[in-house]
Amino acid sequence: MASVEELLLEARRLDLSSTEGRFRLGEIVEALRRELPAAADLHDRLAIDLEVDRDTITEAWFVTSAFPLVTRRSGLPWTTYLILRFHPERHELVDHAASAGWDQARIHQELSARFTAHYRSGPDQSA
Numbered sequence: 001m002a003s004v005e006e007l008l009l010e011a012r013r014l015d016l017s018s019t020e021g022r023f024r025l026g027e028i029v030e031a032l033r034r035e036l037p038a039a040a041d042l043h044d045r046l047a048i049d050l051e052v053d054r055d056t057i058t059e060a061w062f063v064t065s066a067f068p069l070v071t072r073r074s075g076l077p078w079t080t081y082l083i084l085r086f087h088p089e090r091h092e093l094v095d096h097a098a099s100a101g102w103d104q105a106r107i108h109q110e111l112s113a114r115f116t117a118h119y120r121s122g123p124d125q126s127a
Contacts, residue, residue, distance in 0.1 A: 004035050011050060016060075019078045026064025029057060066090060073098035083107055089114075 002010070011028045015021040032042055039045065043061070047054040059082070066085040073094055080097055083104065084090040097107055 002031065004032065007031055007035075008046075008049065011046065016050075016052065016056065019076065019081070022060045022078050023064050023067075023072065025057070026060040026062075029061040030064065033061075067094070077104075079104055080107060083111075087111065 007028050011025060014025055014028075016025060029043070029046065032039075032046065036042060043054050043057040047057050050057075063078075063081050063085050067081055067090070071091045071094060072081075076094065076098055080094065080102075084093050084097075084107070087093060093107070093110065096102065096110070100106075102110070
């Protein structure tokens with residue numbers, strides 16, 4: 001396990017314009033949360049240190065949590081993961097997006113179609 005100082009140094013060197021950089025930032029945030037559990041303002045402190053908005057830190061951590069390493073697909077832009085982060089079928093959708101080369105518009109179409117199909121058949125009636 002890397003030390004807090006090593007994690008901070010790595011975070012400072014990340015290219016946050018890349019999908020890989022954003023995912024790595026999320027992984028570093030999670031590692032820092034484990035190392036510094038009493039730091040309630042961790043996202044704020046890290047944002048100041050990296051000179052980015054706090055939302056950048058929180059978003060990277062949340063999206064990374066929603067997409068563990070084995071569910072990520074090479075070549076997809078960060079926006080794909082960001083759009084799908086709350087969807088219950090997000091891992092399946094990422095697989096489809098990667099294999100079919102979906103762009104952002106196509107992802108939105110698929111989400112809209114699934115939403116429409118879900119409510120045409122009625123919300124989950126198993127309850």
